[in-house]
Amino acid sequence: MDLSYxxxxxxxxxxxxxxxxxxADRAPRGAxxxxxxxxxxxxxxxxYAARTIPKAYGGFGAAPDVLKSRIIAEEFLAAGxxxxxxxxxxxxxVPTLLEVGSEEQKRRYIAPTLRGEIIWCQGYxxxxxxxxxxxxxxxxxxxxxxxVINGQKIWTSTAAQADMMFCLVRTEPDAPKxxxxxxxxxxxxxxxxxxRPLVTMxxxxxxxxxxxxxxxxxxxxxxxxxGQGWMVANATLKHERGMLGDPNQAGTRLKAIVELxxxxxxxxxxxxxxxxxxxxxxxxxxxVHAMEFHGLRLxxxxxxxxxxxxxxxxxxxMGCELNHQLAAFAIxxxxxxxxxxxxxxxxxxxGNWQWSYMFDLGLIIGxxxxxxxxxxxxxxxxxxxxxxxxxxx
Amino acid sequence: xxxxxxxxQKMMQESLGRTLERVCPLERVRKAADGAAPDVLKAIAELGxxxxxxxxxxxxxxxxxxDAALAAEMLGRHxxxxxxxxxxxxxxxxxxxxxxxxxxxxxxxxxxxxELIAGVALSEHAAxxxxxxxxxxxxxxxxxxxxxxxxxxxxxxFVVADAFGGLHxxxxxxxxxxxxxxxxxxxxxxxxxxxxxxVDAEPLSENPQAALDRMVDAGRVMLAADTLGAxxxxxxxxxxxxxxxxxxxxxxxxxxxxxxxxxxMIAELEPCRALIWYAAYAFDEFPDQARRMAAHAKAHTxxxxxxxxxxxxxxxxxxxxxxxxxxxxxxxxxxxxRQALGGPEKVRHDAAVAQGWVGN
Numbered sequence: 001m002d003l004s005y006x007x008x009x010x011x012x013x014x015x016x017x018x019x020x021x022x023x024a025d026r027a028p029r030g031a032x033x034x035x036x037x038x039x040x041x042x043x044x045x046x047x048y049a050a051r052t053i054p055k056a057y058g059g060f061g062a063a064p065d066v067l068k069s070r071i072i073a074e075e076f077l078a079a080g081x082x083x084x085x086x087x088x089x090x091x092x093x094v095p096t097l098l099e100v101g102s103e104e105q106k107r108r109y110i111a112p113t114l115r116g117e118i119i120w121c122q123g124y125x126x127x128x129x130x131x132x133x134x135x136x137x138x139x140x141x142x143x144x145x146x147x148v149i150n151g152q153k154i155w156t157s158t159a160a161q162a163d164m165m166f167c168l169v170r171t172e173p174d175a176p177k178x179x180x181x182x183x184x185x186x187x188x189x190x191x192x193x194x195x196r197p198l199v200t201m202x203x204x205x206x207x208x209x210x211x212x213x214x215x216x217x218x219x220x221x222x223x224x225x226x227g228q229g230w231m232v233a234n235a236t237l238k239h240e241r242g243m244l245g246d247p248n249q250a251g252t253r254l255k256a257i258v259e260l261x262x263x264x265x266x267x268x269x270x271x272x273x274x275x276x277x278x279x280x281x282x283x284x285x286x287x288v289h290a291m292e293f294h295g296l297r298l299x300x301x302x303x304x305x306x307x308x309x310x311x312x313x314x315x316x317x318m319g320c321e322l323n324h325q326l327a328a329f330a331i332x333x334x335x336x337x338x339x340x341x342x343x344x345x346x347x348x349x350x351g352n353w354q355w356s357y358m359f360d361l362g363l364i365i366g367x368x369x370x371x372x373x374x375x376x377x378x379x380x381x382x383x384x385x386x387x388x389x390x391x392x393x
Numbered sequence: 394x395x396x397x398x399x400x401x402q403k404m405m406q407e408s409l410g411r412t413l414e415r416v417c418p419l420e421r422v423r424k425a426a427d428g429a430a431p432d433v434l435k436a437i438a439e440l441g442x443x444x445x446x447x448x449x450x451x452x453x454x455x456x457x458x459x460d461a462a463l464a465a466e467m468l469g470r471h472x473x474x475x476x477x478x479x480x481x482x483x484x485x486x487x488x489x490x491x492x493x494x495x496x497x498x499x500x501x502x503x504x505x506x507x508e509l510i511a512g513v514a515l516s517e518h519a520a521x522x523x524x525x526x527x528x529x530x531x532x533x534x535x536x537x538x539x540x541x542x543x544x545x546x547x548x549x550x551f552v553v554a555d556a557f558g559g560l561h562x563x564x565x566x567x568x569x570x571x572x573x574x575x576x577x578x579x580x581x582x583x584x585x586x587x588x589x590x591x592v593d594a595e596p597l598s599e600n601p602q603a604a605l606d607r608m609v610d611a612g613r614v615m616l617a618a619d620t621l622g623a624x625x626x627x628x629x630x631x632x633x634x635x636x637x638x639x640x641x642x643x644x645x646x647x648x649x650x651x652x653x654x655x656x657x658m659i660a661e662l663e664p665c666r667a668l669i670w671y672a673a674y675a676f677d678e679f680p681d682q683a684r685r686m687a688a689h690a691k692a693h694t695x696x697x698x699x700x701x702x703x704x705x706x707x708x709x710x711x712x713x714x715x716x717x718x719x720x721x722x723x724x725x726x727x728x729x730x731r732q733a734l735g736g737p738e739k740v741r742h743d744a745a746v747a748q749g750w751v752g753n
Contacts, residue, residue, distance in 0.1 A: 299396065375649065378646075
């Protein structure tokens with residue numbers, strides 16, 4: 001155990017800190033500040049975004065160093081500056097292409113994705129294929145040099161803004177469930193694609209439904225080969241689950257709640273002086289620390305090439321739950337202010353707590369529901385038996 | 394940056410685990426009286442566990458609180474009926490923090506070998522005074538009452554905190570000292586009550602207040618680690634049982650209702666491990682965080698421990714409830730850890746004070 005960073009990393013931290021001080025005014029913050037794409041370019045140039053992606057593909061080209069990545073995240077958090085662009089293109093498609101994409105696909109798509117010039121959406125879930133993703137039925141039938149796609153996707157975030165989609169389709173209808181799937185990439189402007197916004201309980205359309213009618217995609221736009229889609233999807237989901245359980249987000253939320261409880265008062269008394277609220281805050285603080293240090297433990301295991309086993313499998317479940325609990329607590333701490341929404345007078349923090357409380361429930365369900373996560377933890381982590389297949393009638 | 398255990402630490406834990414498996418099976422735990430099993434104590438003393446925090450110059454291993462936490466985890470795992478938290482952790486810290494050179498030379502070597510057992514009486518300082526408890530010091534003599542004295546049975550000396558945060562050493566046989574055992578739910582550890590009537594005491598006078606705070610913080614980290622070990626073992630037992638026990642023609646571990654309980658237990662307990670490691674490390678490296686992190690480790694692991702204790706018992710069905718299986722030794726160990734040195738609400742309050750969220 002050694003939580004000191006040593007001189008090389010201290011120097012790196014100083015460098016990042018100098019950057020955050022110098023360029024703070026160029027950072028996009030809500031409606032204020034600079035443009036997100038300009039910010040992204042600035043970050044890539046300095047190695048604070050796309051850090052380990054090879055220069056040939058538009059990244060910064062640094063050797064992977066998780067400690068440096070962590071220092072960047074810590075310093076940006078401390079300075080209250082946004083990290084670079086995220087989203088499904090950068091977080092999921094880019095790592096997937098780097099892992100299994102062709103050279104041509106890497107050169108064509110990675111750099112513009114990193115620069116924010118191509119926005120991606122993910123076509124995985126279907127109305128009949130959620131937790132049981134491999135049951136998907138959107139079909140792609142071979143026709144000359146193309147596949148012709150028919151079917152429907154759902155829960156497609158950013159589909160309305162996206163330029164491209166990475167999509168799972170069934171190319172081999174007669175193959176076993178997991179073997180007949182291919183991973184295709186294509187522009188959202190391809191004829192036959194219709195996007196319908198899906199309004200959620202938040203009142204906003206964070207997701208969409210996407211309908212395909214005779215959508216033609218060249219066969220060359222398959223990633224990792226025909227029938228390999230399930231393998232590719234698992235590579236992508238691994239990245240998504242890491243993204244969804246991010247402990248930094250919980251730390252940021254906790255910090256905001258502490259500030260809220262120190263500044264907001266009722267009957268002339270700070271919320272922090274209410275012992276019942278304070279006790280709940282402390283419970284959550286312990287959880288945030290526990291997940292933060294748990295992240296350090298996994299980080300160290302990764303550095304040493306050790307498999308942390310079940311410890312790794314719990315992050316999505318616990319991280320999403322914690323974020324949701326933090327939002328729920330903030331609303332309780334706000335009392336009657338907590339029921340306000342949208343642009344109501346008196347609303348705090350732009351209604352973000354209320355939105356998060358609802359939206360985060362979606363994150364607990366999405367990316368593998370909490371129940372699916374518990375299956376994974378118990379089966380792969382604890383070696384418990386799988387649910388027996390129902391008897392055939 | 395490395396957030397993990399060294400190979401030495403892993404080896405120490407494994408060898409302690411193997412020893413306890415051999416000398417401290419459930420049958421031995423059942424027969425231990427008053428939380429004492431001298432043969433088990435002797436076996437762990439031979440590994441140096443009793444002297445884990447005692448500097449090498451006084452015959453100990455001279456290790457740090459993280460190492461002690463790893464030992465505590467194994468003791469909890471095996472519900473070992475031995476003194477440790479007071480005698481091997483808190484008392485040496487009292488001597489190291491507030492004792493004179495002569496006192497260190499006199500007591501530490503025997504504490505390190507386990508030949509001398511020290512109880513610790515500071516509950517009023519850690520968790521508040523009950524039933525008019527409290528100890529007054531006057532002209533080198535102690536009067537009053539101390540409750541919930543840790544590692545009570547078989548103690549040769551007691552380290553006693555007075556009402557003003559002064560620390561004293563008292564001989565167990567001293568004149569005017571009345572000792573009364575307090576039975577608890579946990580038969581594997583002993584606590585008791587001390588009544589002082591002008592009892593001769595030896596002050597530990599070099600900065601006792603700071604030493605007292607360190608003893609409480611260290612004790613809380615040890616209790617958390619003990620729960621981590623006991624809880625981890627309960628989960629293993631639940632998983633093993635669920636893989637064997639059949640109902641409705643299949644092992645119950647294939648029912649999601651059962652599987653998910655096991656997943657929830659491990660998902661809650663594993664992050665406690667990192668929190669405890671950090672709290673133990675902060676105790677030695679980041680003094681400004683030590684109190685808050687020790688409190689969080691104790692309170693959070695207690696909450697999770699309670700959940701694990703009841704859930705693992707439920708997974709065992711009716712068997713879990715019987716004495717036959719003995720699972721209740723772990724259940725009760727976790728229950729003891731939760732209340733000792735302050736229940737979760739009290740301990741969280743200390744964490745709030747430590748970061749200036751509220752006055753004392």
